[in-house]
Amino acid sequence: MKVAKVTLLAVLAALVAVGVATTAYSFHSGGVAECGGCHSMHSPAAGGTFLLVGTDQSSACLTCHEHAGDTGPASYHISTAPGDMPAGTAPLQRTPGGDFGWLKKDYTFVVRGTTINEDGDTHGHNIIAADFGYAVDGVNAAAPGGTFPSAQLACNSCHDPHGKYRRLVGGTVATTGAPIKASGSYTAATNEPDGTGAVGVYRLLAGAGYTKDGITFTGVPAAKVPSSYNRTEAATQTRVAYGVATTGGHNAWGTWCGTCHTGMHSSGNYVHPIDQGVGSSIATIYGQYVKSGDMTGVAASSFSSLTPFSTNSSDYTVLAGLAQNNDSQLGGPATSDQVNCMSCHRAHASGWEFGLRWNMEGEFMTYNSLFPGTDTTPTVPQFARGRLGAETQAAYYDRPVTKFASYQRVLCNKCHAQD
Numbered sequence: 001m002k003v004a005k006v007t008l009l010a011v012l013a014a015l016v017a018v019g020v021a022t023t024a025y026s027f028h029s030g031g032v033a034e035c036g037g038c039h040s041m042h043s044p045a046a047g048g049t050f051l052l053v054g055t056d057q058s059s060a061c062l063t064c065h066e067h068a069g070d071t072g073p074a075s076y077h078i079s080t081a082p083g084d085m086p087a088g089t090a091p092l093q094r095t096p097g098g099d100f101g102w103l104k105k106d107y108t109f110v111v112r113g114t115t116i117n118e119d120g121d122t123h124g125h126n127i128i129a130a131d132f133g134y135a136v137d138g139v140n141a142a143a144p145g146g147t148f149p150s151a152q153l154a155c156n157s158c159h160d161p162h163g164k165y166r167r168l169v170g171g172t173v174a175t176t177g178a179p180i181k182a183s184g185s186y187t188a189a190t191n192e193p194d195g196t197g198a199v200g201v202y203r204l205l206a207g208a209g210y211t212k213d214g215i216t217f218t219g220v221p222a223a224k225v226p227s228s229y230n231r232t233e234a235a236t237q238t239r240v241a242y243g244v245a246t247t248g249g250h251n252a253w254g255t256w257c258g259t260c261h262t263g264m265h266s267s268g269n270y271v272h273p274i275d276q277g278v279g280s281s282i283a284t285i286y287g288q289y290v291k292s293g294d295m296t297g298v299a300a301s302s303f304s305s306l307t308p309f310s311t312n313s314s315d316y317t318v319l320a321g322l323a324q325n326n327d328s329q330l331g332g333p334a335t336s337d338q339v340n341c342m343s344c345h346r347a348h349a350s351g352w353e354f355g356l357r358w359n360m361e362g363e364f365m366t367y368n369s370l371f372p373g374t375d376t377t378p379t380v381p382q383f384a385r386g387r388l389g390a391e392t393q394a395a396y397y398d399r400p401v402t403k404f405a406s407y408q409r410v411l412c413n414k415c416h417a418q419d
């Protein structure tokens, strides 16, 4: 059993090393993977449960999804090992969901005589993975706006480890029916259901009836992503095409996140609009906004993966067409396309507080044509926030500073142009 597991891991590591595309080999293949990848019948992790290969659920996942020795974005890795991100450097993964390694990045700096500690905990979802140094969130006892206990937050709070949810021909999602033949996340024709089988739901996410610690999901969110998604955005952007819920078993993205964050979503709660059409004025602004002080953009090339939105469709063929990483699909929102939680947050973690896609803690994202850092001039502590300029750039997935204005204000302006 142990030998089999080690062999599997070695093969996977070798494949990552040579850069084989995600779909060229597989483990989950959109559904339940080889049991032995996560469970061991006779030599499970000591002190663990469910015969898992890790001390806890998330540690079992991270035996593959974190790999010591990474030197850059590595396929399906969503966490950087501490040794690969020493002080003064950023985590390495650049996935749409974000690198959990940011949770281990604490920053301390002094603003006008006051010492500020920006705890890594505040950078996103604190999954508990004892074998990998991830501990319960130090601030929130439960999901803000809901009841889900932080002490139970794990990969399988959001992902179904057994990947039972499948998308059938016609678009309905169910836990039974045609067998799952492949992942449903990617853009190839083979990632769509047909007469031979169903496909897994986007990212094996939890669907209707999935119950954990007092919450029950009511549907999966729709999306498509290019199969090469863990990559620098220095040259071209990685576009996830988020969709809406019109076929059975689906939920809008905000409703899905709202399963645990009920109060952050429902109307009448004084929260930002979610899962609603952006309307014509915001669609126009999004199309024109290039950067602070520059409204000369054209809608067809206005998309930013720092402010994505849901396309008003649950036709996965439409979404697949939009999910590109070569800048061929950069259209801004139509009036009926929706603002969702992902417009501002990453699902796992980010370089910024509250898992936001950009820094909201100061008025400038760039300053004097530089990414603010303790090593850039002039140094403004409240914009540098204890980081080097290169760490700031990494949190924007390596975009060149020229993508922003010399004095760029926060990206709320991409939709609101208040700058």
Ligand code: HEC
Binding pocket: 032, 033, 034, 035, 036, 037, 038, 039, 050, 052, 057, 060, 156, 161, 162
């Ligand atoms: C991707 C990792 C992964 C794979 C692959 C996997 N499991 Fe699991 N399994 C888990 C996790 C995590 C739990 C704990 C679930 C929880 O905390 O509720 C679990 C729990 C279980 C349980 C106990 C309770 C339950 O949730 O039903 C059984 C039985 C089980 N797995 C069987 C299997 C079998 C059989 C296979 C292969 C066909 C398999 N698992 C493949 C991760 C996995």
Ligand code: HEC
Binding pocket: 008, 012, 022, 025, 026, 027, 028, 029, 030, 037, 038, 057, 060, 061, 062, 063, 064, 065, 076, 155, 156, 159, 160, 161, 183, 184, 185, 200, 202, 203, 204
């Ligand atoms: C034995 C190694 C291994 C383990 C353990 C493992 N994974 Fe994976 N995971 C992979 C590989 C390889 C891929 C990419 C290929 C694929 O999707 O089959 C992947 C892909 C994924 C994807 C994207 C799938 C898609 O279709 O979009 C998700 C989500 C995921 N894993 C979650 C988990 C979770 C949650 C756990 C723990 C419950 C886990 N993995 C445990 C190896 C592993």
Ligand code: HEC
Binding pocket: 058, 061, 062, 065, 076, 077, 078, 095, 096, 097, 098, 100, 125, 127, 153, 154, 155, 156, 157, 158, 159, 203, 205, 223, 225, 240, 342, 347, 348
């Ligand atoms: C709060 C819910 C949540 C938790 C907890 C969570 N995930 Fe995810 N994960 C998501 C969502 C949502 C996406 C899709 C993100 C997107 O496309 O924007 C995702 C995407 C992924 C992907 C695809 C790559 C990426 O980052 O986009 C992998 C692999 C993955 N998750 C594995 C894991 C593992 C392993 C854990 C635990 C260490 C975990 N997830 C914990 C919600 C979660």
Ligand code: HEC
Binding pocket: 121, 122, 123, 124, 125, 126, 127, 137, 140, 141, 142, 143, 144, 148, 149, 150, 153, 157, 158, 256, 257, 258, 259, 260, 261, 341, 342, 345, 346, 347, 353, 354, 355
């Ligand atoms: C399974 C329950 C669950 C789901 C689903 C879930 N969250 Fe959370 N979320 C939590 C818990 C628990 C916390 C508090 C622990 C923490 O902050 O790490 C939290 C915290 C947060 C925070 C604050 C992070 C911080 O560092 O202060 C944000 C932002 C957030 N969630 C956004 C989202 C978004 C966006 C989604 C959908 C992609 C989502 N959540 C889905 C359980 C969930």
Ligand code: HEC
Binding pocket: 143, 144, 145, 254, 255, 257, 258, 261, 264, 265, 272, 273, 274, 339, 340, 341, 342, 343, 344, 345, 354, 356, 360
């Ligand atoms: C328009 C951008 C935007 C959207 C859309 C958005 N958020 Fe937030 N969210 C923020 C900002 C900014 C913060 C930081 C705190 C603040 O300003 O209220 C935040 C904070 C949070 C927090 C932490 C609150 C706390 O008290 O610690 C949670 C949880 C959260 N958001 C969840 C969600 C969920 C779930 C959705 C979708 C239903 C969502 N957000 C949609 C911008 C957004």
Ligand code: HEC
Binding pocket: 272, 273, 276, 277, 278, 279, 282, 307, 308, 309, 339, 340, 343, 344, 411, 412, 413, 414, 415, 416
């Ligand atoms: C992806 C586009 C998008 C982004 C990014 C965005 N918003 Fe919005 N915002 C909207 C939409 C759509 C509405 C609803 C507009 C309407 O009803 O006319 C809205 C409404 C608002 C409102 C008015 C709410 C009300 O009840 O009247 C405020 C205030 C606001 N946004 C602030 C922000 C802030 C602050 C940020 C950055 C943290 C932000 N927005 C980022 C799209 C966006």
